[in-house]
Amino acid sequence: MPAKIPATIVTGFLGSGKTTLIRHMLQNAQGKRIALIINEFGDLGVDGDILKGCGDEVCAKDDIVELSNGCICCTVADDFIPTMEALLARNPAPDHIVIETSGLALPQPLVRAFNWPGISTRVTVDGVVTVVDGRAVQDGQFAHNIAAVDAQRAADDNLDHETPLSELFEDQIACADMIVVNKTDLLTADEADSLAAQLRTDSRDGVQVVKTSMGALPVDVLLGQGIGAEADLESRHEIHHHHHHHDDDADDHDDDHHHDHGHDEFESFIVTRDEVADAAAFAAQVSAAIKANNILRLKGFVAITGKPMRMTLQAVGPRVETYFDQPFGDAPRQTRLVVIGEAGLNQSAITAALQA
Numbered sequence: 069m070p071a072k073i074p075a076t077i078v079t080g081f082l083g084s085g086k087t088t089l090i091r092h093m094l095q096n097a098q099g100k101r102i103a104l105i106i107n108e109f110g111d112l113g114v115d116g117d118i119l120k121g122c123g124d125e126v127c128a129k130d131d132i133v134e135l136s137n138g139c140i141c142c143t144v145a146d147d148f149i150p151t152m153e154a155l156l157a158r159n160p161a162p163d164h165i166v167i168e169t170s171g172l173a174l175p176q177p178l179v180r181a182f183n184w185p186g187i188s189t190r191v192t193v194d195g196v197v198t199v200v201d202g203r204a205v206q207d208g209q210f211a212h213n214i215a216a217v218d219a220q221r222a223a224d225d226n227l228d229h230e231t232p233l234s235e236l237f238e239d240q241i242a243c244a245d246m247i248v249v250n251k252t253d254l255l256t257a258d259e260a261d262s263l264a265a266q267l268r269t270d271s272r273d274g275v276q277v278v279k280t281s282m283g284a285l286p287v288d289v290l291l292g293q294g295i296g297a298e299a300d301l302e303s304r305h306e307i308h309h310h311h312h313h314h315d316d317d318a319d320d321h322d323d324d325h326h327h328d329h330g331h332d333e334f335e336s337f338i339v340t341r342d343e344v345a346d347a348a349a350f351a352a353q354v355s356a357a358i359k360a361n362n363i364l365r366l367k368g369f370v371a372i373t374g375k376p377m378r379m380t381l382q383a384v385g386p387r388v389e390t391y392f393d394q395p396f397g398d399a400p401r402q403t404r405l406v407v408i409g410e411a412g413l414n415q416s417a418i419t420a421a422l423q424a
């Protein structure tokens with residue numbers, strides 16, 4: 069029997085730097101044939117576009133498969149398994165498969181999917197890489213003392229005090245084989261060290277914690293961990309299972325899925341507008357809209373008057389980043405932004421603020 073193809077799962081909260089890390093990995097892959105499966109929350113396809121737009125021959129469009137019918141952890145049977153089978157049927161087969169989950173996905177159901185018949189004999193989970201936005205965690209946006217949270221949980225059956233955000237974060241940490249503390253450029257050396265130490269305490273034994281910025285880790289560090297995570301699901305306990313259906317029973321997989329969003333606690337929508345006159349003023353406008361409306365993540369492409377290039381706009385919390393990435397080409401010169409937040413966003417107010 070041929071050796072199993074290794075698959076690396078890259079998880080991490082919205083905007084933590086998964087796409088950036090994968091892009092760096094592809095640009096330094098040294099001839100390794102890497103196939104990518106990308107799952108985004110919000111169907112604008114920004115991450116896929118960013119990776120395909122990198123212009124590097126290793127980021128061949130054919131090697132990137134986007135799953136956009138909902139969150140990968142809720143649509144395993146419908147989307148993920150057929151996609152994997154199609155990748156495995158390729159000739160030549162990929163050397164390595166990398167899966168970028170949506171920032172709101174739980175890694176555990178995805179790891180579990182590698183035990184499915186037909187998949188388990190051909191692919192193995194090389195490792196789960198969890199990317200952490202060091203600055204966001206340092207700013208207290210997620211729970212980061214998992215041991216304390218667990219103790220609290222054990223003492224109290226009422227889980228409702230947990231926010232979906234911190235539960236997701238904990239699940240992503242609990243499933244990790246490697247934790248990447250990213251965005252160290254936004255941390256002092258002491259902050260980065262203490263955060264790494266904290267995450268080491270909070271994670272399973274033997275989990276590697278590495279610090280970086282812009283996901284710039286050597287490919288050999290990320291790939292080739294050889295863990296076989298699918299055989300070790302019990303130790304990767306999940307907290308957040310009450311909203312999810314990870315039936316191993318293929319018969320009822322389409323009864324009650326939420327194909328629109330995948331996660332009831334979060335929502336996303338797209339705002340379009342006509343050209344923007346002033347890039348810097350618009351970035352400030354976006355930042356103000358984010359602060360006023362509790363937006364977690366906002367990203368997309370902006371048409372600036374007089375510029376043939378489209379501007380990529382990325383915001384994680386209040387930090388907005390913009391850069392010109394490639395000409396619009398045949399695509400309409402339109403501004404399209406995906407807005408992501410916890411359920412209950414004031415969509416009309418946000419739309420008005422972004423269209424002003």
Ligand SMILES: Nc1nc2c(ncn2[C@@H]2O[C@H](COP(=O)(O)OP(=O)(O)OP(=O)(O)O)[C@@H](O)[C@H]2O)c(=O)[nH]1
Pocket residue numbers: 080081082083084085086087088089115170171250251252253254280281282283365382383384389
């Ligand atoms: N300052 C700083 N910014 C970073 C770093 N890594 C990524 N970013 C920026 O953070 C934003 C989000 O990065 P992505 O790589 O798109 O994050 P992601 O995890 O793929 O985001 P989602 O797919 O939306 O969950 C972008 O604006 C990046 O340029 C870093 O190390 N330092």
